[in-house]
Amino acid sequence: MSETIEMGGFGRRAFMTGTLALASAAALWPKDMRAATANRTFAAALGWTTYDSGRHLQDGFKAAVAELGGTLSMTDAGFDARVQSDQIDSLIASKPDALFITPADAVAIAPAVLRAIAAGIPVFCADSAVPGATATTTSMSNNFGMGQYSCEYICQQLKGKGKIARVMLPQNESWDQRTLGMEWTLRRYPDIKIVAEWAFALAGNVTPRQAVDNILTSNPDVDAIWCAWDGAAVEGTLAARAANRGDLILTGIDGGSQAFNYIAGNTPLKLSMAQSFYEMAYSSVFYAHEHLAGRKAPRLVVTPTYAVTSDMLQKGIPDDYDVPGRGSELGWMRAV
Template identity: 80%
Template sequence: MTEEMTQGGLNRRMFMAGTAAVAASVALWPKEMRAQAAGRKFAASLGWTTYDSGRHLQDGFNAAVAELGGELTMTDAGFDARVQSDQIDSLVATKPEALFITPADAVAIAPAVERAIAAGIPVFCADSAVPGAIVTTTAMSNNFGMGQYSCEYICKALNGKGKIARVMLPQNESWDQRTLGMEWTLRRYPEVEIVTEWAFALAGNVSPRQAVDNILTSHPDVDAIWCAWDGAAVEGTLAARAAGRNDLILTGIDGGSQAFNYIAADTPLKLSMAQSFYEMAYLDVFYAHELLAGRNTPRLISTPTYAVTKDMLQDGIPDNFDVPGEAEKMGWSRAL
């Protein structure tokens, strides 16, 4: 079920009966309400549109606006917080009825988000929360839980004993929660030792591939590498192949066809915590319409995450698993 917290602070479980409930709710909207929504003016400031995650977020926003009504102006900051802040200010000047944001660096763009709210524009965030900003709705994954789950997978695969490395993603407060979840899991596995680590920096000169190359050179006996996102896990898999380490275990977080292909091919990448990016974006648009229609909206939504392993990909590589209802058709159950 989708877990939510209302703006009044009350927990609300089972508000939507499974992920298909969003689509079902849309079907129940009166035709006159859809006609009224057709003239809505929306804007979206995306922190990035690259990778499977960015593409699925973009697809979710576009599909929701097309289905629910309205017009959408969209910008892409390319992971540059300064650019995104400027783009938010520019979008606010156009006076949209709602603003959708996917923050690449939530702390850095917080002042721009607060300026949007102060201008009277309701803000809806996807993938990450913006600290200090009272946005209307944030739809995101359980980042702490994803870090826990993927680390647990490694610890069990090593039978509770071994040497691991980690590639972290501290750029965003929400993403950094994955590392905290990983650390919490390790408290129960005292014989699993972190022998080295590397923190990715968007403005840095070292790529994840180079980082994992260095890890395998300095620690050739490492058993597994926990990665805070799939991009690092994929590049780490290439490094493992180059080093002849097909026995290495890597895990990632994000989901999407690129990571799924590596998992299905029985490479060192064994697990991806697949997030529902499409659904995050769709929910933002859905609740923007709800707000504008005078109805209550949830403050926080925890969207489904699927722990994808090779056995789940035997029938092919899905690209629409995060469209509401599609994962269930494939027999997938949410892990978080």
């Protein structure tokens, strides 16, 4: 699946978020610089475009190229590493000035990423690092810190004592760091015990909903479930409702309108570590332009994450919280 977009106007999300995105971009990239970059060609090999995370990443790439200059071709692998590797090879053949990648399975696509680098194409990764491949810039969240913070929230809510379960996401090294952060926090809480766990597999037959159903059946007295991503937390909330466990505490990681609506609706989902997917994508495009202009680009950009609870959603559900500067306008403080 692919699309080529002539970015003469604005992406859908940039248009919807209005003057904030444009004002931020104008400050970062003056008009005379944008004029000099109009003929640059970019390609994006996206691991997925579904869910709020994929939509925000896609919107960030589109809006940044629209504002900063150039044309953009995009492919969507639908979480299939083999498909994404083939798409990367196809994009290499088109010889773009820079290649943007959001890896769903970073280890599996590493050889294709190395082929892009060997072909002299600068690579910019968003959301996850690709092990063994030296990308020019990787923009991502502090995954270890998000795992720490969300587990600390549960431990505080349980006052340091209780039974918890966890739903893990070991699909790539970056996402697995969340579980390691969660384990680090638990070292300070010896009276909180993990009584059940399940690791999600993209090729598996068990859904997060089924996994949480099983956890609640076998552990009816569990107090909380730590989830490595919001999709599992949302499905876990549905399982909690079906089990009449309104007292259960669930946390997730990702952010976006779906999770925010559950949090605001007084459900068992109490916290989402809301990542700045839009900013990851936007900064990738920005630093691609910087690199191509012969200026320095950072090897690693750690984008903001907000610990979103119901009190932060009293005035509505913001879909644009991860546009650069919007979090501050909302009065949100980055957690990690």
